[in-house]
Amino acid sequence: MTNASPESGPAAEAQPVLSVRGGALRVRDRVLWSGLDLDVRAGEFIAVLGGNGTGKTSLLRAMLGERRLDEGTVLVDGHAAHRGHRRIGYIPQQKIAAPGTPLRGRDLVALGVNGTRWGPPISTRADRQRVDALLEAVGAQAFADRPLGSLSGGEQQRLRVAQSLADDPTLLLCDEPLMSLDLNHQRAVSELIDARRREHGTAVVFVTHDINPVLGMVDRVLYLAQGRFTVGRPDEVLRDDVLSRLYGTPVEVFRSRGRVIVVGVPETEHHHEVIA
Numbered sequence: 001m002t003n004a005s006p007e008s009g010p011a012a013e014a015q016p017v018l019s020v021r022g023g024a025l026r027v028r029d030r031v032l033w034s035g036l037d038l039d040v041r042a043g044e045f046i047a048v049l050g051g052n053g054t055g056k057t058s059l060l061r062a063m064l065g066e067r068r069l070d071e072g073t074v075l076v077d078g079h080a081a082h083r084g085h086r087r088i089g090y091i092p093q094q095k096i097a098a099p100g101t102p103l104r105g106r107d108l109v110a111l112g113v114n115g116t117r118w119g120p121p122i123s124t125r126a127d128r129q130r131v132d133a134l135l136e137a138v139g140a141q142a143f144a145d146r147p148l149g150s151l152s153g154g155e156q157q158r159l160r161v162a163q164s165l166a167d168d169p170t171l172l173l174c175d176e177p178l179m180s181l182d183l184n185h186q187r188a189v190s191e192l193i194d195a196r197r198r199e200h201g202t203a204v205v206f207v208t209h210d211i212n213p214v215l216g217m218v219d220r221v222l223y224l225a226q227g228r229f230t231v232g233r234p235d236e237v238l239r240d241d242v243l244s245r246l247y248g249t250p251v252e253v254f255r256s257r258g259r260v261i262v263v264g265v266p267e268t269e270h271h272h273e274v275i276a
């Protein structure tokens with residue numbers, strides 16, 4: 001484990017929005033990661049990278065208070081992570097609504113806006129305007145009044161992004177939010193998330209298999225592999241020597257036309273960001 005980026009400077013003085021100390025998670029007898037220290041400050045954009053099963057979603061679930069760490073603590077806004085935190089926006093890993101789901105896209109976003117996630121929403125004119133603004137931001141007006149179950153995976157994903165931003169989150173947890181999106185919408189959604197953190201200081205933790213669509217936005221990378229991790233700026237982490245040490249085998253990192261390509265990741269890691 002390494003921490004390539006020492007936390008210093010003025011931003012380091014403010015209380016982090018999210019703080020993990022000594023975090024460890026095990027599944028059966030396998031250590032997903034241990035000794036994890038991570039502070040995420042207002043407006044920071046952290047990408048979480050790693051192969052299938054390295055514990056990325058489990059880490060988000062710990063931040064949501066849905067899963068207990070085996071060791072260590074997770075604080076959100078200075079308090080122990082707990083379920084139902086109003087100021088956490090969450091984009092879950094792709095979940096396609098069942099074909100018969102009658103809820104409309106607009107209703108899904110409205111649930112985020114008026115905060116009544118349970119029970120019938122009472123919508124005001126301001127709420128409706130906010131829903132319209134969010135639908136416009138993700139380019140979803142054209143299908144907002146259709147039942148969710150009739151929408152494509154990418155259309156549903158854009159609505160989930162809109163919903164996650166609705167409640168003015170201080171922390172946005174994104175689990176592969178670009179999955180199923182074509183390139184135009186990958187760009188639109190990642191720019192929307194980036195704008196959110198720049199304009200409102202929302203801290204972003206963004207799980208992804210492919211760093212490239214967000215490479216220019218990311219402040220730091222948390223890279224999970226082989227029960228270990230490394231944290232640092234993309235140029236500090238996405239390097240031959242750092243990733244070879246992390247994987248315990250020679251790994252090469254190439255840069256081509258602004259994209260990063262990682263080659264040599266062990267088969268067992270099932271990586272997708274590798275374009276070889």
Ligand SMILES: Nc1ncnc2c1ncn2[C@@H]1O[C@H](COP(=O)(O)OP(=O)(O)OP(=O)(O)O)[C@@H](O)[C@H]1O
Binds near residue numbers: 032051052054057058
């Ligand atoms: N509730 C659970 N019970 C048992 N095993 C679990 C549970 N949740 C997760 N796991 C296991 O923990 C490991 C980490 O899962 P997790 O979903 O966090 O990985 P991930 O890095 O998000 O993977 P992917 O990239 O495939 O989404 C996996 O091997 C998974 O099967």
